[in-house]
Amino acid sequence: MPLPPPTYAAALREAIADVTRGVGPAALASATEALIGRYRSVAPAGPPILDSADKVAAYAAYRMPATHAALTRVLQTVAATGVEPVSHLDLGGGTGAAAWASAEVFPSLRQITVLDQAVEALRLGERLVGSAPVEVLREASFTRAAAGAWPHEAADLVTVSYVLSELDVPQQERLVADALALGTVVVIVEPGTPDGYERILHARTAIRDLGWQLLGPCPHAGACPLAPGDWCHFSARVNRSAEHRRIKGGELSYEDEKFSWVAGARPGTVGTRRTSGRILRHPLKRKGFVEFQVCRPDGTAGREVISKKQGQRYRDARDAEWGDVLP
Numbered sequence: 001m002p003l004p005p006p007t008y009a010a011a012l013r014e015a016i017a018d019v020t021r022g023v024g025p026a027a028l029a030s031a032t033e034a035l036i037g038r039y040r041s042v043a044p045a046g047p048p049i050l051d052s053a054d055k056v057a058a059y060a061a062y063r064m065p066a067t068h069a070a071l072t073r074v075l076q077t078v079a080a081t082g083v084e085p086v087s088h089l090d091l092g093g094g095t096g097a098a099a100w101a102s103a104e105v106f107p108s109l110r111q112i113t114v115l116d117q118a119v120e121a122l123r124l125g126e127r128l129v130g131s132a133p134v135e136v137l138r139e140a141s142f143t144r145a146a147a148g149a150w151p152h153e154a155a156d157l158v159t160v161s162y163v164l165s166e167l168d169v170p171q172q173e174r175l176v177a178d179a180l181a182l183g184t185v186v187v188i189v190e191p192g193t194p195d196g197y198e199r200i201l202h203a204r205t206a207i208r209d210l211g212w213q214l215l216g217p218c219p220h221a222g223a224c225p226l227a228p229g230d231w232c233h234f235s236a237r238v239n240r241s242a243e244h245r246r247i248k249g250g251e252l253s254y255e256d257e258k259f260s261w262v263a264g265a266r267p268g269t270v271g272t273r274r275t276s277g278r279i280l281r282h283p284l285k286r287k288g289f290v291e292f293q294v295c296r297p298d299g300t301a302g303r304e305v306i307s308k309k310q311g312q313r314y315r316d317a318r319d320a321e322w323g324d325v326l327p
């Protein structure tokens with residue numbers, strides 16, 4: 001079944017436009033250039049990247065709508081497993097993209113905490129939620145903390161999104177271990193690039209080594225069956241505001257954010273589920289049949305075809321999208 005369209009994206013776009021209005025276009029453009037250049041390199045950050053108010057405003061305007069779209073898609077998939085977190089801790093949460101996503105996806109949430117080393121990012125995140133559509137988001141706490149020294153505050157849901165690439169490998173391992181020590185359900189999201197997928201594979205190994213249950217995207221806990229050179233990633237559509245189009249210099253009214261992710265839960269958190277395959281590419285919708293590339297519950301990956309003869313399953317297949325469970 002297709003997931004319901006999220007609705008907080010528009011509210012977030014408006015909040016971003018409000019808080020970035022005070023930054024001059026030239027300053028925003030040059031800070032955006034600096035960020036794009038920096039994020040193209042995957043070298044560990046060293047000094048913080050979001051080290052000025054202009055760079056934080058540029059991050060919110062040019063990256064946050066996309067990380068928010070990816071997180072919303074991922075958390076919707078996690079929510080479909082039946083988890084109902086009451087508390088959410090976002091490590092390296094920056095301007096709060098994951099908080100906006102979780103507040104929409106999980107009506108069960110009563111407390112959201114965003115931790116980050118970048119004070120300017122936290123300040124802007126706090127201003128953004130000032131106009132948020134729900135109380136739990138308006139009251140989210142934005143607190144300074146650095147990786148390796150997080151407060152010992154456990155939470156039902158812990159997210160780590162687009163952070164690992166800014167750390168060296170020992171710091172990445174430590175961050176994943178900290179997330180697993182603090183969370184009941186842990187969700188890790190990275191850019192949908194070959195190196196982002198590699199970092200996700202390492203996090204997946206850490207989740208499996210603890211004996212946790214994988215909530216997604218993998219429908220099995222075996223080795224990843226993708227062929228060398230291929231990488232597991234998904235896509236989320238982001239509507240661009242006029243401001244966003246201007247900053248990014250594009251004409252299209254949308255962009256597709258590619259992401260890789262993994263989520264795990266402590267044993268016993270969710271019941272055993274009968275899972276189907278995960279759709280790994282845009283389905284090819286032909287006359288009378290739909291062709292899919294899927295990762296299967298038996299630990300293999302490959303082609304599946306659902307034809308018109310299969311009645312309701314075919315009708316569901318026509319609606320299925322990349323990232324969904326195979327009908």
Ligand SMILES: C[S@@+](CC[C@H](N)C(=O)[O-])C[C@H]1O[C@@H](n2cnc3c(N)ncnc32)[C@H](O)[C@@H]1O
Binds near residue numbers: 095116145166167
């Ligand atoms: C690319 S941004 C992602 C922000 C947010 N999670 C999102 O998805 O939009 C990376 C964030 O990680 C934070 N970060 C990087 N290294 C950190 C560290 N050592 N301790 C705490 N935060 C860190 C940065 O300050 C920044 O806010």
